Amino acid sequence: MMRTVSAAETAPTTHPWAVHAEGLRVRAGRHLAVDGLDLALGTGVHGLLGPNGAGKTTLMRALATVVKPADGRLTLLGQPVDGRADLRRVRRALGYLPQQFGFYPRFTVREFVEYLAWLKEMPKTAIPGAVQRAIDRVGLTAKADARMKTLSGGMLRRAGIAQAIVNDPAVLLLDEPTVGLDPEQRLDFRTLLRELGADSCVLVSTHLVEDVVVACTDVVLISEGRLVHQGTPDTLIAQGGQSDAGDSPAERGYSALLRRHRAEAGR
């Protein structure tokens, strides 16, 4: 398939990392949910793992420019994200699926994805084609003209992914995208993730360690708002021993890392 490539897309990137956080602190209410996080993410699919309350969603929200960092430095695509910056240019290159995906129930899938494409300030002429492509990629072609309120949970999640990828984002943030997907859909989703990660920075938050190992090029484990581990799926697996909790090598690696981190923190 051919498509027009804009000058901005072919311009050499001047930033080493798509996402770069240094000493990042972000509040969730009065609580510092992200507390001194250092993180650098480039092109590829990054799986964000961590126990409940680790600060995954708060980190996602900060990267999506929804909440302002309380402290530290955060740059997205080379541009600093702080209270005063004009985020418009960065936001055009973002894709975001929130944990709680809000939508207009009376809109059809196509209308809602088109509306989001408009909100992302895509060029007018590119929108109809991009909308169709995004819907096709998440496998909702047959439901494109169904009202959002008629979709099942898994379909809604896929509609949410479609709106997130419609603008071919340079930074794609998916907060628990696999909730509600059946096993077959999860397999399709892994394929889609690999495609997307070929030329953009994808951060996927999930509880499913297996998904990360299979579909991600990089694993990010956080706990209590801090980075515990970053590496390839193989390095995650290498952390676990037979005595660690878990049904798979990756799960055992995950448990081992968390156990060690807690032991250090408790010291």
Added chain:
Amino acid sequence: MSRILGIELRRSAALGAVLTLLVAGAGLLYAAPERWSAGWMPLVMTQREYLVLLWPLALAAGAWQSRREHRSNVAELFVSTARPRAQRMVPTLGAMSIGVVSAYLAVLAVAAPWIFDTAGYLPAAAFAVAAVGGLALVAAVWFGLAVGRLVPSLVTAPALAVAGIGLLMVTPVADGSREWVSLVFSPMYGMGQYTDFQTVYGRVSVAQAIWLTALAATGAVLLASGSWRIRVAALLPAVLGATLAIMVVPRDDKFVVHPIDPVAQEQVCAEGSPRVCVSRIHSGLLSEVTPLAREALAILAKLPDPPTTAHEDTTTYYPDTAPPRQADVVLIPVGVDKSGHLAHKATVLSEMLRMVGANTHGCDAGGDTPVSRAATSWLTGREPVTDDPEEPAELNAEAVTLWRGLQGLPAKEAAARVAAVRRAALDCAELTGLLSRSAR
């Protein structure tokens, strides 16, 4: 943008608002067509009066639409997008205003066929009145969107509708007899009609348009704003608009309290003779009026120096105006029935001949009923009868006696006496005894 506007038109509350306003507006108009069947100006003014219901409905529709964003929990996702909130609101504002304006126009379109054949006079003021009505709905729906955003509760829409009705009801009471205040701030005020000649002066419409535009602007800024500072600044257009509108609105009672359109009152005449004329606003009824009026003139032609012309009686009570008393003119009472045609056809002739065809407007005395009735009966050749069951019987009995007396006289003498009654009536003079003594 146009595609997004299309989506909003289909999926927002705009469609529901169109249906609600159309059904309510057309339903109210057709519930009492006699209120507006007289012409285009009565139609657009009556529709403005029904803003008493439509205006609060538009407020509620705006508030209802605004709740969508809160209810569907999209803020998280939308905040992460590039387009500023102000721009995101443009299709919503556009769709809702297209909805309410097209509903307002559709109500007019539904009413128009009813009077299309009979309504002739279409003054520019009618367009201004309708335009201000549409603008009032836009201001209401935009302001409703803003309130619905600031208070995204299930009860906001109904509470706002009730508040809107309350505001429209209270304004005329609270204005302290300064009607021009109500005229600026209540889009339905001053639309009740005492005559078909009533109008709305251009400067009044301009003042109303200024205020409503300012209110709409305040609503739009409140809706689009992200900060409290801008929200406070949003009150500025409303304050400026109110001030400017108060400066512009005329305060002379002539323009404020039931103002009359003199052009609508001008007489328009039928071809041929004798001359028969009706007011311009009733010009569509000329063909129905002319034969009746000519019949009356033919009956009066039995008199020496008979009247030669019939004009519509354009008397108004609020304000108190009457056509001048002229000996050669007989007045025609013209009313419009609910289908837009001449009302009370059966009594037009007898009303014209009452008081022997004399215009007695402005006379203090009520005239002498037996004398005038007997004189009229001599003209028509029919025995006097009363049309008022409450009237004392002796009045008509006396009229019959006087009528018999006239019939016993030579025709020339009888005609001279009846003509004397007519002259006296025109002069507001005493009629009693004029039929019993020889005319000089």
